[in-house]
Amino acid sequence: FDVESFFNIEKNESLGPIIELKETKLKNTITKYSYSFKNNKIDIENNTNKILKVSLNEEKIKKSLLIEHKNPKVSDSISKFTIEFPTKNYLFNIKIKKEDKNILSPYTEEADIGFIPLGTELYEMFTVDYNKNSTILSFRIPTDFGIYGLGENFLPLNKRGRTLVTFPFDNYFLNVNNVYKGIPFFMTNAGYGIIFPHYYPIKFDFGSNFDGLVQITVPTTAFEFYIILGDLKEILNSYMEMFGKPKTPPDWSYGLWLSRWAGIGYKNLNEVKEVLKKFEEEDLPLDVISMDPQWLDGYIPGITQACSFKWDLKNFKEENALGKMLHSKGKKLCLWINPYIDISDKLFLNNKDCFLHDKNNNIVEVPNVDKNPLKPVRAMWDFTKDTCREKYSELVSNLMKKSEADAVMTDFGENVPPECVDNESNPGYFLRNKIGDFYQISAYKGVENANGEGLIWGRSGSILSHNCPVQWGGDSSSTWEGMKTALRGVLSAVISGHFFSTFDTGGFAGKPSKKLYIRWVALGAMMTHFKLHGTTPREPWYYGNDILNAFRTLVNLRYSLLIYINISFKRCINKSIPPVRPLIFDYPEDPVLINLEDEFMFGESLLVAPILNEDDKRKIYLPKGTWVEFYDKKIYKGPIWIESKYEISKIPIFVKKNATIPIIKGNFRNADDA
8 A cells, every 4th residue: 555646646626615604503613514515515513612613525425444533622711713604606715813813724815826727725725536436635824834643753843844654563663654643643842732533544645745834635535623713722622522531550560560572582581580570689779570471471572563462381380470470569561462373372262253354354464564575474353343442441451460460561463454345335545543553442441441540651552542641652772862852742642631651761773882871761761751762772781880870870860750750740731731742732831942943841830851972061941030050059030042961871851940849859669659
């Protein structure tokens, strides 16, 4: 399936002038405008000039690809917006002003500039390619504003000038043009956000051809979207009202997680015991051992990439031996799973109705992306069916119980075979986001049913999986650029609703240098969740005594802040505010912050400016307000740029003046000690 050619528009056609306009009062606050064209119909529901629901050919919308949601609530925004709606006999356009400034409008008002005729998409909001059954939505966002969101992606935080398709890939090394999760939602500090509650892959072009021109390609001529007016906090609050707030993870999950790629992973009970003993000897806290697929019977790293749900009893003796041992030492267990099954496995043979099939009802093979001839033929669980989702939840629940495990790492899920179809005949390339979402949801429910509280460590997904913490950003490279890219992924994810997003500390692929490793540890300690994982060892003693000592200081800093993390994160969730977030979210009027992507807020009151290069110093921007440096208590009055140097055992942190930050003192074994 070629995504690029799929979205190449062959012939753009105008909807033509509005033939008929009908206005209806639905409720006290909602007015509906219905526009009829020669071949199409557009409906707008206007709720107090703060929320617009726009539908193209509403009666033809595919419900099977519509994401379940509530109607967004109107915010208490004091900003004044004026909206100009289209009128009969004219082309369709919506114009929005905020305090007399255009913030959404046609790119140009005329069909011709000088002697050159322009494409209709430059001056008309909707155009259609009937040959490809696609629609282009076009409008202008002034260039002095930033554009943020589209879920976890690895482009710069401000998406202006960039293009992204919400089509999930197995995105090894974090290609900036690909995503693991497709989230069709963005917002701008101009004063609005736009949400497409659909599982279709959608192409967002934020000015790659003409600066300021936004063009959104939707592969259907029947869909709906919402325009939410307000500041960034108000927009995100409305978004969370539509799709739900994430559940708060268990307190222990905020401690340190430890893992290794299966190729070098802990292969038996004794190896896990040895690493726990070493953590104790070095006075290092630890909460979770996360097992990559080496716990599975017969698993070959890099080849099998399927989950049988069967323990390797030769090395682990009993199914609950590892979980039982970890619990006796105050630790938790997370087990790797994925939604692919070897077709020779009994699990497949006993559940054939629950695997993806083609239009002729034949089971389809999961694509062999790396072309490895040793890879088994695998089928993929069908999460489009309610009964199959329930079965998968039961599989996970049984695994939790018999293993005495506490969470699952829900890896993969992006490689939906393009030739498969669901019961509504939707093709596989339209199902990637939906299947990713319900894979995460089904696994989360399985853990919740078994343990009374849910927790996953998920990679694929879409809008609804933000309700299932935690999500992580896949296979980053162990490079300085990889660390920066991973942070960008987190900051884009959190302001798109995935509040509990993180990464593999140290990078997944490769061996980090000593300096990179410890700077990444400092950054990881300031994420919502903190996990060491990679294709080479991430235990600190492999990097020398100086790094080990710095690691101990940074990890103890994390544990000393756990009360602050618990209290502050819960307050943030209640207010629909991401616990970790880019500064533009809190200070949307500050032009310096439009492109700033290497600082963030941690909880309500801490500003973090990590060292992301080989130097020990960096320039730091402090926005409006009074800030107290965490270590030396020096006071700064913002807005101000400063330059500071930090040894490897510290990370630049600044506290809002008058904030209360509880600090726990002592030695920690795990989160319970804090």
